Amino acid sequence: MVHATASVEDLKSGHLPSVCAKTGEPATGFSTVRISHLPGWTWILLLFGIWPFLIAWFFATRRIDASIPLSDLALRRVRAYTLTYAVLGTLALALVFIGLFGEHPSLVWTGIITLLVTLLFIAVGWLFVYPTGRFLDEDWISLSFVDERFATALNRWSSESNVEAGQGRRPDDGGTNWKVVLLAFVVGVAVLYFLSLAYCSSPSG
Numbered sequence: 001m002v003h004a005t006a007s008v009e010d011l012k013s014g015h016l017p018s019v020c021a022k023t024g025e026p027a028t029g030f031s032t033v034r035i036s037h038l039p040g041w042t043w044i045l046l047l048f049g050i051w052p053f054l055i056a057w058f059f060a061t062r063r064i065d066a067s068i069p070l071s072d073l074a075l076r077r078v079r080a081y082t083l084t085y086a087v088l089g090t091l092a093l094a095l096v097f098i099g100l101f102g103e104h105p106s107l108v109w110t111g112i113i114t115l116l117v118t119l120l121f122i123a124v125g126w127l128f129v130y131p132t133g134r135f136l137d138e139d140w141i142s143l144s145f146v147d148e149r150f151a152t153a154l155n156r157w158s159s160e161s162n163v164e165a166g167q168g169r170r171p172d173d174g175g176t177n178w179k180v181v182l183l184a185f186v187v188g189v190a191v192l193y194f195l196s197l198a199y200c201s202s203p204s205g
Contacts, residue, residue, distance in 0.1 A: 004143045004151035006158060011035070011133075011141060014067030017153040020074050021131050024149030027069030031078055035133035035141060036063040066141070068131060069150075081129045088118040 010016055018027045038061045045053040070078065092115035099107030126132070131143045143154075 002144075002146050002148045002151045004146050004154040005136065006141055006143060006154055008064060008139055008141055010158070011066035011068075012064055014069070016067075016069055017150070017157045018069060019147075019150045019153045020071035021068050021143070021146045021150045022074040022077075022129065023071050024147035025071040025073065028072050029070055029075055030067040031070050031075065031130070033066045033068050033130050033133065034063055035066050035135070036061050037135035062135065064141075066133060074129070077129045081125050085118055085122050085125070088114060088121065092118055 006016065014030055019025075020027045038057060042053060042056040042060055045056050092111045095107050095111030095114060097111075099105065099109075099111060127145050131146045134142045134144070136142050143151075146154075
């Protein structure tokens with residue numbers, strides 16, 4: 001896995017090398033990727049219930065919209081990825097609603113399974129079409145799942161920008177925070193599981 005480090009200011013403005021972050025080819029456009037950071041202290045609020053945590057998550061999370069350079073090939077992958085999960089998600093919701101209103105439990109289960117597959121596709125597919133980002137501190141972000149040529153160009157770009165601006169050394173890149181990624185996916189699956197249990201245990205007719 002290849003990592004690169006970029007400043008928050010450069011990511012927000014798109015002031016990056018004209019190299020595709022995913023393929024390493026010359027970039028022809030940009031795609032917006034939202035990068036967020038949730039302070040660690042918010043997780044303890046889960047001990048007091050889901051609502052305090054969700055409120056803290058909404059107000060305490062820091063978010064930026066990063067402009068990531070991509071090539072024609074990478075942009076086509078993004079469009080195909082977005083279309084695929086949109087179709088799968090719509091199909092899943094349609095099956096659930098038809099099953100609920102038509103009292104067909106098999107359709108509801110099919111819709112729930114399709115929705116789980118959609119969530120899995122989104123989680124795994126994201127790594128192939130977008131880089132992931134993680135805040136290192138207030139001013140720097142670590143990008144993972146990027147092409148090596150982009151990482152080399154970005155690291156050189158950032159170093160030259162630091163020298164010109166007289167800034168200090170970039171913080172070390174610690175890699176992807178997989179605990180947060182895994183926890184978010186498990187929570188989503190658990191919510192869908194309990195919703196399906198609630199539906200199946202409710203009296204019919």
